[in-house]
Every structure is written in structure tokens, then in C-alpha cells.
Amino acid sequence: MTRDLACASGVDLLMDYLEDALPKDLRDRIESHVAACERCTAFVASYRETPRIVREATSFEMPPELEESLMVFLRGRR
Amino acid sequence: MRGLENAGSETPDEFLVGLFLAGDEMAFERLVVRHRQRVFRLARRLLGDESDAQDVTQETFIQVYRKLSSFRHESLFSTWLYRIATNAALMRRRAHSRRKTESLDSFEPRFDDTGTHAATAAELSIPSLLEEALDARILAERVQAAVDRLPDLYRRPFVLRDLEELDTAQVAELLGLQVATVRQRVHRARILLRGYLSSLKEVKP
Numbered sequence: 001m002t003r004d005l006a007c008a009s010g011v012d013l014l015m016d017y018l019e020d021a022l023p024k025d026l027r028d029r030i031e032s033h034v035a036a037c038e039r040c041t042a043f044v045a046s047y048r049e050t051p052r053i054v055r056e057a058t059s060f061e062m063p064p065e066l067e068e069s070l071m072v073f074l075r076g077r078r
Numbered sequence: 079m080r081g082l083e084n085a086g087s088e089t090p091d092e093f094l095v096g097l098f099l100a101g102d103e104m105a106f107e108r109l110v111v112r113h114r115q116r117v118f119r120l121a122r123r124l125l126g127d128e129s130d131a132q133d134v135t136q137e138t139f140i141q142v143y144r145k146l147s148s149f150r151h152e153s154l155f156s157t158w159l160y161r162i163a164t165n166a167a168l169m170r171r172r173a174h175s176r177r178k179t180e181s182l183d184s185f186e187p188r189f190d191d192t193g194t195h196a197a198t199a200a201e202l203s204i205p206s207l208l209e210e211a212l213d214a215r216i217l218a219e220r221v222q223a224a225v226d227r228l229p230d231l232y233r234r235p236f237v238l239r240d241l242e243e244l245d246t247a248q249v250a251e252l253l254g255l256q257v258a259t260v261r262q263r264v265h266r267a268r269i270l271l272r273g274y275l276s277s278l279k280e281v282k283p
Contacts, residue, residue: 046276050268053209060122070110077143
């Protein structure tokens with residue numbers, strides 16, 4: 001790790017960093033820290049992967065019986 | 079979600095709302111057919127239970143039908159619809175006062191006195207073959223159970239922002255929160271779920 005930023009501070013700022021909500025000097029410090037820190041490199045990669053893995057694992061399809069009950073509701077309305 | 083449902087030349091939601099309010103009942107049916115899968119998936123992710131999610135989807139469209147005349151176009155129709163679905167899911171969760179789930183706090187990253195990661199790079203990574211190593215159904219169950227273990231405060235913004243892929247400002251509007259608060263809560267959910275996923279490397283398929 002570089003002297004000016006600890007892993008813990010970088011972790012706290014990660015979402016703001018990824019949403020481009022940090023001032024440039026702080027962005028630069030995070031980038032230089034991560035580039036030099038293999039633990040943070042692994043952490044950032046897994047942090048970025050998390051939403052995709054959870055999203056794909058929970059892409060539940062609507063069951064056919066719900067489609068039917070919604071049609072019953074739609075017909076009943078007329 | 080912005081742009082996904084209305085991509086290409088598809089009639090915008092807001093136009094269908096206008097048609098419905100002018101007496102075209104078929105326009106409402108088109109809105110239901112267009113959004114039912116996403117509303118179901120949102121409810122399923124927020125509730126963790128298929129049967130509850132079906133009920134909430136049905137309740138959502140009944141409420142939408144009743145309230146559509148009061149839709150003021152102050153937000154996108156999809157934001158308004160998602161707000162109704164999210165609130166219906168919250169009501170359902172409270173009504174069922176679920177069993178206490180174990181917190182995910184033990185999956186937080188640990189640091190030494192200098193603020194350096196205590197875990198090694200290998201321990202911090204999510205196994206690259208995780209999705210291949212675990213049967214899709216088992217992975218879905220485990221991941222949904224972990225989402226279920228998030229406090230409500232984090233689960234809702236996380237599901238809307240990261241799973242339904244609304245932008246942060248839209249989630250803030252929908253939940254009545256500041257953008258910075260949404261970021262903070264989504265971040266917290268990601269931190270906990272990241273730790274959980276990286277722990278799955280010990281699990282045999």
C-alpha cells in the first residue's frame with residue numbers, strides 16, 4: 001500500500017469512487033493505492049462483481065399461475 | 079430501468095397512461111403485460127418468497143388500477159409503479175414478521191491497526207468459478223437467502239439500484255432519500271454480500 005491512504009479508507013469511499021462522486025485528488029489517491037495493493041485490487045474486483053452475481057442468481061421468472069391470476073384480474077375489470 | 083422498457087419504438091408508458099385515462103382499457107392491459115415480470119422479480123427479491131411475491135404483484139396492479147387517475151406525471155410511470163410495489167412488499171414483510179435472520183456483519187472486511195486488509199488477496203476474491211461450481215438453483219437459494227439477511231434499510235436500495243438497475247437518483251426519488259444516503263446504504267449491502275460471496279469458496283457443490 002502507499003503511505004497516504006489506508007485500505008480501510010479506500011473501502012469506505014469505493015461506492016462514491018465508482019459513481020464518480022469524489023474530487024479528483026481523492027480519486028487519484030485511491031487509484032494509486034489500488035494499483036499498488038494486491039489486496040485492494042482483489043477487493044475492488046469482488047466488490048464490482050457482487051451486484052452482477054446477485055442479479056443473475058436472482059433473475060426469477062414469473063410463474064405461469066401469476067400470469068393467469070393477472071389475466072383473471074384484467075378480465076374482471078371490464 | 080429507465081429506457082429499458084421503453085426502448086426503441088415501443089409506446090412510452092406515459093402515453094399508455096394517457097390513453098387509459100381517456101377511456102382505453104386495453105392501454106392498462108398493455109402496461110400490466112409490459113411490467114408484470116419486473117414487478118414480480120422486484121417483489122421476489124425484496125421478499126425472498128415466491129408466493130408472497132405473487133400476492134404482492136397482484137396487489138400492486140390492483141392499486142395501480144385504482145390510483146392511476148391520481149398519477150400526476152411528476153415522476154416516470156415506472157418510478158411510481160416501483161414505489162407502489164416496494165411499499166406493498168414492505169407491508170407484506172411487516173405483516174408476516176418473519177423469523178429473525180442472522181446478521182451478515184461477520185462478512186465485513188477486517189483491517190489491522192494501520193487500516194490494511196487483514197485478509198489475503200486470495201481470501202478477498204470471489205472464486206471465479208463460483209457460478210459454475212454451484213448448481214444455479216442452489217446458488218439462487220443461497221444468494222437470495224443472503225439478500226434476505228440484509229436489514230430492510232439496505233435491502234431496498236440495493237435491490238432497486240443493483241438488481242433492478244435503476245439509477246441512484248431514481249432510487250433516491252422512489253424511496254424519498256438523499257442520493258448520498260442511497261449510495262451509503264447500497265455500499266453497505268455490497269460490502270456484506272461481497273463478503274458472503276467470497277466465503278462461498280469453502281462450500282462444496
